[in-house]
Every structure is written in structure tokens, then in C-alpha cells.
Amino acid sequence: MxxxxxxxxxxxxxxxxxxxxxxxxxxxxxxxxxxxxxxxEGKVNVTTTIGMISDVVKEVGGEHVNVIGLMGSGVDPHLYKASQGDIKKLDQADIIFYNGLHLEGKMVEIFERLAKKKPIVAVSDNIDRSTLRLGDENMGTEFDPHIWFNVAHWMKVTESIRDALIEYDPVNKEVYQENAANYINQLEELDSEVREKIASIPESGRVLVTAHDAFGYLGDAYGIKVMGLQGISTASEAGTKDLIDLRNYLVENEIKAVFIESSVPRKAIDAVIQGAREKGHNVEIGGELFSDALGEDGTPEGTYIGMVRHNVNTIVGALK
Structure with a gap:
């Protein structure tokens, strides 16, 4: 016992x-x-698609947001497919911002599924459709999605992001309003700067030739003729006729420079340049432009304003 x-x-x-x-x-x-x-505590977890949107969310949200961007420098959003890691980032977000207008066409189904349980904001929704350029029906795009090249459109995007953050986090409404107002002031100055610099190029030389048709809004807003070898989406491929037509245009109009893009392979543009040389006309690479993605983090081109300024300075330097 x-x-x-x-x-x-x-x-x-x-x-x-x-x-x-x-x-x-x-x-x-x-x-x-x-x-x-x-x-x-007090932070809104935000996931965005392209770098241009990430930059605006950081400007408007300030210290009250944690921002994760899916597409970094040099990434083409037209061809982008979300990885399992991306889907996890989207699942963990409080709110998601994307461009809309079919820019991230391969992610539409993911956004539709997530919209049932969290705010999914297409930042282009508050832009008057009558001010948008038509898209490419063959590629399933009703409108041209490259709205960031008209700085006035990007002001509207800033307002859209501001309003969405306020709706989700009304406690910090005044901060979001003040940050957005300050940023829009910077965009207004940028808009005037771009207009003035493009106007400094002799009118006969205001022709911007690039790898794909991403700069149409820049052309419409600031008075420069834009020609892209590929269509609005890089998913479309340039054919032999496209190469020949562009080569002939460069030769006949004595265009002295064309531009490559950071997120688009330059092979087709190099073929056009070679074709022009065979016709006795020398065409130079005017520089590298940022079209569908920002530059590297920590560089001026890694911000929206810095990217636009770099592009305009590069274009003017080559064509003026």
C-alpha cells in the first residue's frame, strides 16, 4: 500500500x-x-502589383502602411503570372491595389476571388473613361492601361488611393488627406515640367519610337508623336511587316534616335536599327526608358516622379 x-x-x-x-x-x-x-499595431498591410502604385501608396499612407509590391524593377506586368508566394502576400493583405484596365490580365481571377473577403481597388476606376486611349481588342484590352504617362491621370490615381485608405482606416483620415495633397502638389509641378521640356524639342523632331506602344498617354498629353513597334501589350509580337514599316518611317523622316525599354527585350528594335543602316540611314539608341516598371529601389528612377523625370530628360536629350 x-x-x-x-x-x-x-x-x-x-x-x-x-x-x-x-x-x-x-x-x-x-x-x-x-x-x-x-x-x-495601427498599420494597414497593403499589397500592390506594379511599382508605380506601390510608390503612391507609400507617399499617401506614410508611416501608417506596410507596403509589399509584387512586381519589381524590370518586370513586365503584361506577362506576369502570380507565384504561390505572391498569392500568400495577397491573402495576408488588408487591402490590395492594382492598375486595372487589363494591365495585370493574368491575375484577374485571383482578384475576383479575393474581392469576396477584402477591399480590392483598381486605381484607374475614378478616371473618366472618355479621357482614356482605346486599347487593343485582339488582346482583350478595352483601354490603354499605361495611364501613369499622363501625370494628370496619376493625380486621379492618388485621389483613389487616398479615398480607399480613408475608407479602410478612417482614424488616420487627416494624415492621408494631407499626404495626398502634398503629393498632388508635386505632381502638378511635374506635369508643368514635362510639358515645358517636351515643348523644347523642335516640332519636326518630336517623334518617340519605342519597343512597344506604352507612351501614348505621354504623346497625347504633351504633344509628341509616339510609335511603338509592338502593340499596347507586350504579349503581341511584332511581325516582319511591322519591322519593315517602322524602318521605312525612320529612313523617310530622318529620325535619328529610337529608345529601348527596361522591361522589354531590345532584339526587335535592334533589327529595325540594322535595317535602317542597310538603307543608308544611321539611327542611334537614344537611351533606356522605364515603361511598365520603375527603376531599382533606392535610385531616383525607383520612384514614380523620378521615373517620369528620367524618361523625359532622356527623350529630350536625344531628340532636341
């Missing part, structure tokens, strides 16, 4: 130790979870 009591006492002691260990582990885990929660 005494032996049984001793065994029972040992068992009780053993369970007591296990209980204490479990309680300690639980308290530690809870404490860790609370610390993690505190580190994100």
Missing part, C-alpha cells in the same frame, strides 16, 4: 511539472504573439 502511494505521488508530481511547463510555454507564446501584434 505504501509503495502504491509513493507511485501515485510520483505520478502527481510528474503531471504537475508538465502542467507548469505547458503553462510557461503558453504564456511565452502569447507574449510573443502580443509583441508581433504590437509591431504592426
Amino acid at each position: 505504501k509503495k502504491k502511494l509513493k507511485a501515485g505521488s510520483k505520478m502527481s508530481f510528474f503531471f504537475l511539472v508538465l502542467t507548469l511547463l505547458f503553462a510557461t510555454f503558453t504564456m511565452t507564446a502569447c507574449s510573443s504573439a502580443k509583441e508581433t501584434s504590437k509591431s504592426n
